[in-house]
Amino acid sequence: MHEPSRRIPYRTWPGALAVLLAIAAYVGGLIFWDRHTPASRPLPEGDTVAVGQARFVPVDGWEMDVSRSRAGQSLMLFKGSHKFLVTVGQWAGGPDGPMLRQQRLMERGQGLSIEGDVSDFVTSWGLQGKTFAYYGSKLAGRFWQVVDLQRKSVVQVDAYGADDGLDEALEDARAMLDSMDLEAPQ
Numbered sequence: 001m002h003e004p005s006r007r008i009p010y011r012t013w014p015g016a017l018a019v020l021l022a023i024a025a026y027v028g029g030l031i032f033w034d035r036h037t038p039a040s041r042p043l044p045e046g047d048t049v050a051v052g053q054a055r056f057v058p059v060d061g062w063e064m065d066v067s068r069s070r071a072g073q074s075l076m077l078f079k080g081s082h083k084f085l086v087t088v089g090q091w092a093g094g095p096d097g098p099m100l101r102q103q104r105l106m107e108r109g110q111g112l113s114i115e116g117d118v119s120d121f122v123t124s125w126g127l128q129g130k131t132f133a134y135y136g137s138k139l140a141g142r143f144w145q146v147v148d149l150q151r152k153s154v155v156q157v158d159a160y161g162a163d164d165g166l167d168e169a170l171e172d173a174r175a176m177l178d179s180m181d182l183e184a185p186q
Helices: 013-036 097-109 166-178
Strands: 040-042 049-051 054-056 063-065 074-079 082-090 113-122 128-135 140-148 153-161
Touching (some): 054 082, 082 166, 097 140, 153 166
Antiparallel strands (some): 063 074, 113 128
């Protein structure tokens, strides 16, 4: 009768230990990086910030939310529980399309209610567009939009937060919007 061959056992623990150490170093490195990378950044007083072609002067006391800002596309500022989000994108339609889409998103997707009708606005720099207010059970805010048909771009500004202190936050948002122009170099 034929006897099965004997397999020579080999050690697997050194390979397993190397894999375990590599995973621990990777995860530990990510945790270290996350703890030592600030999520917010104070903005220099009186300096202009830019996102895409939009630029404006932030009001004192607002900080940049680094994790929710995307270079050239969006910039999120916050002060307490209030947010100021500027988003810039390409637009190839008419001036009302992005506004209607944003209203539908807020009403259907986020369960918010639009307060009143959409109205026009003009800043002291001559920037003009459309705006509306909205509210929900936990937050309220105002949304502004400027469509530049020549550049085929849209700039959307959303200021929102908890009801407590919202009037002051919206006052700051209007000041930042009033300082905005669309002449930033890209």
